Amino acid sequence: MLFKCSVCGFIWDGDDAPDKCPKCGAPKEKFNQLEEDVAQLVLKSRETNDIHMNLAKHLAIVAELAQRGLEIKLDPGCVDIFEKATKAAYELRQMIKAELATHMTKQKWG
Numbered sequence: 001m002l003f004k005c006s007v008c009g010f011i012w013d014g015d016d017a018p019d020k021c022p023k024c025g026a027p028k029e030k031f032n033q034l035e036e037d038v039a040q041l042v043l044k045s046r047e048t049n050d051i052h053m054n055l056a057k058h059l060a061i062v063a064e065l066a067q068r069g070l071e072i073k074l075d076p077g078c079v080d081i082f083e084k085a086t087k088a089a090y091e092l093r094q095m096i097k098a099e100l101a102t103h104m105t106k107q108k109w110g
């Protein structure tokens, strides 16, 4: 079950609310159990953030590989692919950063 601190928004996973909020120190009474549908959104949001982070890591590897390919510069066909990979990896990483930043600021699902 998920419990949310009504003071700071911290979300706690457990069978019961914590004695006090680990983030702001508010007492147990300040915690409310999240409704099942909201809890599902929080869990989905966490998993999605993990996927974004993981994807960004792989894109960094794509960028490194493409860079190496560009250095070797075997022929125009290869260079074209490595340039496209570099651009796509860069653009996707920027999009991921921007998306994660909106998750942080909006605290969409708590």
Ligand SMILES: [Zn+2]
Residues within 6 Å of the ligand: 005, 006, 007, 008, 009, 010, 021, 022, 023, 024, 025, 026
């Ligand atoms: Zn708190």
